[in-house]
């Protein structure tokens with residue numbers, strides 16, 4: 001059972017149920033991203049055509065790409081996941097922290113242009129997900145789009161308060177509710193690691209170059225023993 005902190009520690013209000021989100025940058029991105037874009041472009045060329053301006057691969061990139069640079073990219077992803085997940089769970093994991101295994105459960109890529117978007121969704125059968133930006137137009141060019149502007153190609157995350165804004169009552173008393181979503185600008189080399197339950201959306205993108213992202217799902221396990229912290233009470 002979770003324990004309520006004693007009154008002096010609460011200092012007026014508990015701040016419960018945060019949304020952890022990790023922002024990382026791959027140090028080899030400038031060097032390797034052009035190679036990744038070419039490899040992903042080859043995979044797209046071999047696949048059946050999809051809707052104009054949009055392509056989503058199968059989630060089998062882990063098995064399909066065999067390059068030393070790809071292995072280095074996967075190491076970066078696993079290290080980034082480990083760092084964010086450890087920080088998110090630092091007060092929830094037992095002490096001493098068990099040895100962990102990070103399992104990538106599927107990885108795929110999407111390419112978008114000509115106003116294509118990916119509607120609001122969450123990811124299932126995993127605990128963490130991520131999105132890595134391989135290629136997109138430079139920010140100045142991206143935001144100069146007359147129709148899309150600042151929203152051109154951003155990933156929008158919808159916080160857990162968002163579904164509770166029905167009625168849209170707003171006063172200073174619920175100001176903390178009013179930043180209910182976050183727009184993350186696409187930057188080549190940037191990896192966002194987020195809880196799989198967090199609703200998100202790839203906003204419409206239009207540019208000279210395709211917006212190419214790699215997405216993945218992951219689970220994190222104790223190297224030995226079970227993962228559950230709390231047993232279930234018998235009925």
Ligand SMILES: [Fe+2]
Nearest residue numbers: 121123200215
């Ligand atoms: Fe997604």
